[in-house]
Amino acid sequence: MADRRGYWREPDGSPVAYADALRAWADESHHVLHGVAQRYHGVITYKELAEQVQTRTGIRTSALLHNWVGPMLSRVVHDNHRRGEPPLTALVVHVDDGMVGTGYAEVLEVAGEPALRDELERERHAAGARLECYRRYAVDLPADGGSPALAPRHQAAINRRLTRTEVAEPPKVCPRCFIQLPSTGECDSCGYSAPIHRRGGVVAGRVACPG
DSSP, X not given: OTTOOSEEETTTTEEOOHHHHHHHHHHHHHHHHHHHHTSTTOOEEHHXXXXXXXXXXXXXXXXXXXXXXXXXXXXXXXHHHHHTOOOGGGGEEOTTTOOOOGXXXXXXXXXXXXXXXXXXXXHHHHHHHHHHHHHHHOSSOOTTOOOOOOOHHHHHHHHHHHHHHOOOOOOOBOTTTOSBOOTTSBOTTTOOBOOEEETTEEEOOOOOOOO
8 A cells, every 4th residue: 555645444445535534533542642641741752643543543644744643633632622631632742852842832722821932831831731631541640649741852852951051160270370270279380279179168278379
């Protein structure tokens, strides 16, 4: 079936209307995401979800993922809202950065909440929505009810950025000669020794500046 185009049912290859495919995939997405929500801090990528709903329904497509996964998840958003369920689409993240992406805006729109323009604010909102899902469905929820958390891959990316942008400790300079101190912390010119930082306070270094 590698040369097929459009939407079809396996294994016979019979064609399926676009709207029917979306409906079947959206219904199956609900079951998949319910399973994801049963694991505290569980998430699933768009690609993983797409493969699972096609496999479970037996309906395949040659269309690019971004051409149909958004409309499919839009149906899930409206279904969740109509049923009084937490927004299960908050569990769906990008494989590269662990973020929910711009399509998450529909969750806020359907709920009548104001749009969030800031990327981090959007991810924090999604983290709260995921916690709602875990509190409703997770079988391993902590006794304290858990806490909001960014998707693991997104949190890891933030941690990497923070590590890269940490400001290095400025070099120590002799306050008398105004030259950079060597690794020993003792000035080669005047003998000044930089203070030694220890837990609980600072121990003054030796100063042996010639008179």
